[in-house]
Amino acid sequence: MPTTNLFIGSGAGGVEPQRLELSRANRHGLIAGATGTGKTVTLQGIVEGFSAAGVPTFVADVKGDLAGLAMAGSPAGKTHDIFAARAADIGYADWAYRESPAQLWDLFGIQGHPIRTTVSEMGPLLLARLLNLNEVQEGVLTIAFHVADKDGLLLLDLDDLQAMLVNCGERAEELTLSYGNVSKQSVGAIQRSLLQLRSQGGDHFFGEPALDLSDFLKIDSEGRGIVNLLAADKLMASPRLYSTFLLWLLSELFEQLPEVGDLPQPKLCFFFDEAHLLFDDAPPALLEKVEQVVRLIRSKGVGVYFITQNPIDIPEKIAGQLGNRVQHALRAFTPRDQQAVQSAADTFRPNPAIDVASAITELKVGEALVSLLQPDGSPSPVQRTLIKPPASRVGPITAEERKLLITTDEIGSKYDLKIDRESAEEILAERVSMTAANEAEARARAEEQKVAAAQAKADAAAERERLKLQREQERLDSQRRREEERDQARAAREAAKPTMTDKIITSATRAAASSVGRQLGSQLLRGLLGGLLRGR
Structure with missing residues (x-):
């Protein structure tokens, strides 16, 4: 016959047994109590019960001792007699x-299979909390996500986000006109927060292959629900990373799982240890989102159980949705402790036989005030x-046992090798490289054009100088020819002039010719006149 409830405990002699109805387990719960009062053992027993009923669970192992769930307890253990006596x-x-x-899981991939998500899947709201950004810086981060989505750029890891922020800083003037102020100072502040996150090991969390949530919802061959244990002892050194991761995981379950309403038993129960870290310094927008997820995720078949030392660590709007409650002892040493005692007492359905406020401070280790939802949905009297x-074993497992569990489970090596496919960093780097190459080519062309223009100018100047010299040469040649012609004419004239000898000869010739002429003339006169002129 299928199990319909989980045995939690009872009074001495088996009086008033307390059972958690599986059909009401998606109504969430709270396990609270001071350090050393038995919260871990209570949590361990509830997880065992869910697993035996075929309900997978996810549990944050903050102190490293919940990994003992994977090993059977031993009669040789020091607690055996105590447990045997309690059972009886x-x-x-x-x-x-x-x-x-x-x-076994581990964000750092050391004590279990790595858990990764992408920057895009986490989104700006949770990432802003993780980076502890103020409102202005969160706005700039949101713009970076929007621009990446618009440009088709995948933000897979922190390198992608850093490259995207650099791109937004370079385009600050352009983006400011479209989306509002994007100052380089805000971009720089986000970059510094990213550097701090890297120093805490946060870059291990972002990348691929991203977690497939179906790996959290498995049943073994015997029909038992798989217990997913997150090694969180090292993670607790970065409490903001721890709380943001678990909130992201809860949000992913809400986003990806289908609506199923109220089932006979949950599809998954989620245990959030050190729950106060989720709410410390959380901005109102984040608290509103947590409240919404906790309120609505029950319809996805998921129960959420918060484990904390002080019940007043849980905001009232969220605490009001926690129907199943196990309250271990509280100490009333300070006014805040007294307030917590009274607050815890006020949340239980009264039982006339119990003074709750007094009982909370008197509970022994392993004893608690319990109120669980009944089949009709009403809380049982406390x-x-x-x-x-x-x-199972109370306490940690050995390194050899842990290694054996990791290598023999169904997950295998699915998440072991990190994948780095082309995303925003590579695309933006290629764009920068192409831009630089184009600019270099443009500069080269401009330089070539400049050299060509200078050469053309030089050639034109040389041509002008050549023509000038040619014209000058032609002028000189023309002048020389004219001078030569003048010289030739002068020489011809000079050559045509008679010499002194010629002049003397000419003069003598002329004189002789004149004498002959006169003689001829005289002879002519004599001949003509005859005798008439003979007497002259």
Whole structure:
């Protein structure tokens, strides 16, 4: 017959057994109590019960001791007698040591399979919280995401986001006109926050292959729900990364899982240890988102259980949605402690037989005030309850056991090798390279044109100088020819002039010719006149 509820514990002698109805397990819950009062053992027993009923769970192992869920408890352990006595005291006849099937996870990929998501999947709101950005810086980050989506750029890891921020800084003037002020100072502040996140190991969380949530929803061959254990002891050194990761995971479950309404049992139960870290210094927008997710995710078949030392760490709007409550002892040493005691007392359905406020401070280790939702959805009257002993090991596992679990589970090497496909960083780098190449080519062309223009100018100047010299040469040649012609004419004239000898000869010739002429003339006169002129 299928199990319909989980045994949590009962009063001494098995009186008033407390059972968690699986059909109401998606109504969320709270496990609270001071350090050392038994919260971890209570959590361990509830997770074992969910697993045995076929409900997968996700559990943050903050102290490293919940990994013992993967190993059966041992009769040789120092707590065996205590647990055996408790089982007998509450009439838990079915108690026996047994392990729960487990898958180990680790954001850093050291103590379990790596868990990764992409920057785009996380989104600007959660990332702004992770980076501790102010409102203005968050606005600039949102613009960077919008521009990346518009330009078809995948933001997979922190390198992609850093490259996108550089691109936005370079385009600040352009983007400011379209989306509002994008100052380089805000971009620089975000870059510094990214550097701090890297120093905390946050870059291990971003990349591919991204987590497939279906790997959290598995059942083993015996029908038991897989317990997904997140090694969070090292992660707690970066509490903002821890809380943001778990909130992202919760948000992804809400976004990806289909609506199923109220099922006979949940599809997954999610345990958030050190829950106060989720709400410390959280901006109103984030608190509103957490409240919305917690309120609506029950319709996706997911139950959320917060584990914290002080119940007043949970905001009222969220605490009001936690129907299943296990309250271990609180100390009333300070006014805040007294307020927590009264607040816890006020949240329970009264039981006339119990003074809740007094009982909270009197509870023994492993004892709690319990109020669980009944089949009709109403809370049961609060009962003082001895919590059942766990069936698995209480405490950590060895390094060899951890390695064996990692290598033999169904996940295998699916997430071990990080993939770095082309995304915003590579595309933007290629664009910068192409732009630089184009600019270099343009500069080269401009330089060639400049050299060609200078050469053309020089050639034109040389041509002008050549023509000038040619014209000058032609002028000189013309002048020389004219001078030569003048010289030739002068020489001809000079050559045509008679010499002195010629003049003397000419003069003598002329004189002789004149004498002959006169003689001829005289002879002519004599001949003509005859005798008439003979007497002259």
